[in-house]
Amino acid sequence: MAKPQTIYSSAPACVYRNSPQELLGTFSHRSSRSVSPTMCRRTGSIFCAWSLLFLAEVCAQSQRRPAFTCGGNFSGESGVIGSQGYPGVYPPNTKCVWRITVPEGKVVVLSFRFIDLESHTLCRYDHVDVYSGHVNGQRLGRFCGTFKPGALVSTGNKMLMQMVSDANTAGSGFLAVFSAAHPHEQGDQYCGGRLDKPSGTFKTPNWPEKDYPAGVTCSWHIVAPKHQIIEVKFEKFDVERDNYCRYDHVSIFNGAEINDARRIGKYCGDSPPAPVFSEGNQLRIQFLSDLSLTADGFIGHYKFRPKKFPTTTAPPTTTTQPATTRPIPLKYSVALCQQKCKRRGTLDSNYCSSNFVITGTVITAVVRGGSMYATVSIISVYKEGNLAIQQAGKTMSTKIVILCKKCPFIRRGLSYILTGHVDDDGRGKIAPQHFVAAFKTRNQKGLNVLKNKRC
Incomplete structure (x- = not known):
């Protein structure tokens, strides 16, 4: 009888403490023909050696599992990065940094396959930051x-990821894959890039010959000189339609990064959005298509404008229809805002006369002219009407305009009961006479009663 021996595979978990004959016998469940000790003796030691090597490789393939640590350096054409301990719960109070380098002349394309971190509208607590470059990158x-999020593309051959966790809530972390791509390739997978000329054009892959492909993300970073702003217009637009633009969509952000708090609008459908104007000298446009339906796509144009250029459109909302916002006539606006700021009636008396009734937290509030433009993270919807609501995962938000910036006065970070009217473009408008009040948990019972009220 052969002497028992220990065989180690390349996977640490694959350790056998059996004779070769016993080991080969265990392979019978993987093959239609058992590899028996008798067969091993008949065919000779070469067959046995080959079988043992094959078995070791099978075990290595089936049991090899990457161990994700806190940070590291990754290089090559592609790779997989996971948070520390993934898919287990990531540890608290950590800061992990991963540096990715692909071959010179290529860019890094990063795609999240899974993400589960403590949720917050502005990601103030646990979060993952992604930078183009290793040092002082954008x-x-x-x-x-x-x-x-959709795929993220670096401007050079380096990318940095940084994950920070605090002492409290934790989840399973993230799993992401990176790959090397040719910059600004006009093929079926990659597009986008940096646009810094005074005017230019951007379009979906394959435009106009055929539909855009499934499963792509294009990210255009438009940079104007300081003291200038950017105007974006879509000439043609056809992106898979959905009421909340949850599938294929175009998002436009103020600034250089993809940040929900700075999103101007999210668009889909077959009607070109209204012209969009940046607040500063940078815009980011992101197009994402999922793995199902596709459409013709779009072609858009941008140009730089003087910062004092008088815009006639307010930032559009998430919509599948044109989002042209009609400005309020100056005389009407002034007269409205000169009235004494006093709330009229109660929530009960205002419920039926309002187009929408929601509770939510103000996450952005920007004054333009005499009005305030706010983004509200929705807690509950009691009366929706035609209010345009955008959804990202389980989070819903909407855009509202306080016609008189100080009446009613709202503050960023606080929660309110909000009522008002909805214009033709789905934007909520709140005038001084509409009911707005600080939201407290005890208000929910009364709001649920009103929700079932017949108007």
């Missing part, structure tokens, strides 16, 4: 919660 985005 941040491409900050991410948390469970909503997977």
